[in-house]
Amino acid sequence: MSAVAAPRPGPPLWLLLELTYRCPLHCAFCYNPTNLAETGAELATEDWLRVLREARELGAVQLGLSGGEPLARDDLEEIVAEAHGLGYYINLITSGVGMTEQRIAALKQAGLDHIQLSFQDSTREVNDFLSSTRTFELKSRVAAMIKRHDYPMVLNVVLHRLNIDHVEQILDMADRLGAEYLELANTQYYGWAWKNRESLLPSREQVRRAEEATARFRERVGNRMQVYFVVPDYFETRPKPCMNGLGSVFLTVTPDGTALPCHAAKMLPGLDFPNVREASIGDIWYASPGFDRFRGDSWMKEPCRSCPEKTRDFGGCRCQAYLLTGDATNADPVCELSPHHHLITEAVERAEQAVAAGEARAPAVERPILFFRDHRSRDHRSRDRRNQR
Amino acid sequence: MSTPSRTSVASGTNPPSKSSAPGEPRRIAATAKPAVGRGYRLQWEQAQQAHVLLYPEGMVKLNDSAGAIMSRCDGERTIGQIVEDLEKTYDASGLTGEVTAFVEMAVAQKWLEVRE
Ligand code: SF4
Numbered sequence: 216m217s218a219v220a221a222p223r224p225g226p227p228l229w230l231l232l233e234l235t236y237r238c239p240l241h242c243a244f245c246y247n248p249t250n251l252a253e254t255g256a257e258l259a260t261e262d263w264l265r266v267l268r269e270a271r272e273l274g275a276v277q278l279g280l281s282g283g284e285p286l287a288r289d290d291l292e293e294i295v296a297e298a299h300g301l302g303y304y305i306n307l308i309t310s311g312v313g314m315t316e317q318r319i320a321a322l323k324q325a326g327l328d329h330i331q332l333s334f335q336d337s338t339r340e341v342n343d344f345l346s347s348t349r350t351f352e353l354k355s356r357v358a359a360m361i362k363r364h365d366y367p368m369v370l371n372v373v374l375h376r377l378n379i380d381h382v383e384q385i386l387d388m389a390d391r392l393g394a395e396y397l398e399l400a401n402t403q404y405y406g407w408a409w410k411n412r413e414s415l416l417p418s419r420e421q422v423r424r425a426e427e428a429t430a431r432f433r434e435r436v437g438n439r440m441q442v443y444f445v446v447p448d449y450f451e452t453r454p455k456p457c458m459n460g461l462g463s464v465f466l467t468v469t470p471d472g473t474a475l476p477c478h479a480a481k482m483l484p485g486l487d488f489p490n491v492r493e494a495s496i497g498d499i500w501y502a503s504p505g506f507d508r509f510r511g512d513s514w515m516k517e518p519c520r521s522c523p524e525k526t527r528d529f530g531g532c533r534c535q536a537y538l539l540t541g542d543a544t545n546a547d548p549v550c551e552l553s554p555h556h557h558l559i560t561e562a563v564e565r566a567e568q569a570v571a572a573g574e575a576r577a578p579a580v581e582r583p584i585l586f587f588r589d590h591r592s593r594d595h596r597s598r599d600r601r602n603q604r
Numbered sequence: 605m606s607t608p609s610r611t612s613v614a615s616g617t618n619p620p621s622k623s624s625a626p627g628e629p630r631r632i633a634a635t636a637k638p639a640v641g642r643g644y645r646l647q648w649e650q651a652q653q654a655h656v657l658l659y660p661e662g663m664v665k666l667n668d669s670a671g672a673i674m675s676r677c678d679g680e681r682t683i684g685q686i687v688e689d690l691e692k693t694y695d696a697s698g699l700t701g702e703v704t705a706f707v708e709m710a711v712a713q714k715w716l717e718v719r720e
Contacts, residue, residue, distance in 0.1 A: 226651045228663070274651025277663055304645055304658035329643065329660040367643035367660050395643075396660065 226274030227466035269496035278303040286313035299326025311357035358392040370394040375415035401447035418570035454531025454547035461509040639679030
């Protein structure tokens with residue numbers, strides 16, 4: 216248009232496809248993670264293939280395939296094969312349910328690069344695992360397949376108040392499974408975890424002990440396994456550069472075709488997110504108001520607007536700002552410069568008291584959410600290393 | 605999000621790997637044959653106009669010299685041959701130290717594996 220037009224954003228380097236709502240776990244504690252009445256039917260194979268082609272053309276190169284349980288789609292191999300042919304690096308994020316020798320071999324053949332074995336973000340699945348029940352058997356069986364087929368293996372466990380004291384045990388079991396990477400990510404407080412924040416936020420002491428256990432483990436195993444320990448941002452004084460800023464590198468497509476700049480962004484009010492059935496990935500990325508809304512810094516309020524750190528953290532997480540302050544354009548209250556920072560410190564204070572009082576009640580709602588490790592965690596590796604010293 | 609921001613890797617300026625403990629520097633031999641590490645993939649990305657190194661849920665964008673070195677690490681050529689090729693291609697000399705330092709750093713990061 217004119218000389219003052221904003222610079223064209225870079226390409227959506229990172230594509231996450233949530234292929235299905237379906238999850239065959241059928242756990243007693245699980246209710247369907249989405250309200251199927253509100254969501255449309257899942258995209259067909261050819262839609263996913265078109266999304267892959269269009270995004271790759273723009274420059275997408277890292278591909279995550281998740282769900283629900285992506286293995287619930289029997290066209291997964293076809294999708295992987297197309298993605299491989301296009302030159303993506305393909306990460307499968309699975310609970311392991313539905314993995315068979317035949318499928319893992321077919322996926323390898325199709326060009327799958329890596330498998331992340333995930334635990335549902337629920338207390339029950341990790342507990343089951345720790346107490347060596349069916350879940351442990353399932354994960355070990357799938358882990359053995361992953362090793363046999365020579366995939367790099369990442370194990371992802373979401374931590375919170377109710378399981379963080381078992382970090383040592385989790386580390387040992389990950390080692391026994393032969394994981395090369397283990398991510399211990401503390402819950403991000405939105406969705407299911409937000410509803411249960413008062414039961415899930417650990418105390419400082421719990422976090423400190425877990426970090427110490429992790430450090431001891433690192434000493435012991437050396438190079439064999441890389442462990443990422445992601446400190447809950449409630450204990451920080453600066454926010455994470457969430458998604459590198461919405462609309463900067465990350466694009467998620469939900470099973471019904473809704474395109475989002477972050478898998479949680481649907482909660483943000485007043486934003487219309489386009490559907491890949493109606494718009495091309497190029498139009499969605501470069502020309503939709505939903506993706507443009509939080510680019511740059513013109514949307515920012517004080518204290519972010521005049522803050523020199525805004526180019527580093529982009530004011531933090533929009534979803535967290537919205538959930539805690541009711542306004543998505545506020546600074547993420549994790550930042551101690553935010554006028555709402557007391558909301559964080561008060562929550563931490565309540566957690567301290569609850570833990571001290573020995574309250575370990577189960578969350579009111581069990582709601583598994585598959586966790587895509589890169590959501591906000593990667594940037595914490597550097598911090599993590601700093602903490603080690 | 606990972607590394608789109610952790611982009612440039614300066615080949616000449618990186619310190620040698622931490623494997624060189626004081627007193628016993630462990631330089632990688634000129635006859636070693638480096639190859640891209642298991643679980644990593646190196647490819648040219650048109651959209652980024654750069655070589656990128658892809659690995660589980662992560663990506664490193666390489667600068668020109670790092671890309672030039674890594675794209676020659678095919679497990680067949682020795683470091684000596686790679687240096688020779690680079691010196692010829694870029695009409696330069698005395699690249700051995702720089703290339704060796706980069707390879708050592710990359711091995712420490714597991715980007716490269718070395719077959720002797
Ligand atoms: S005021 Fe805003 S930009 Fe500055 S550090 Fe805090 S969150 Fe980041």
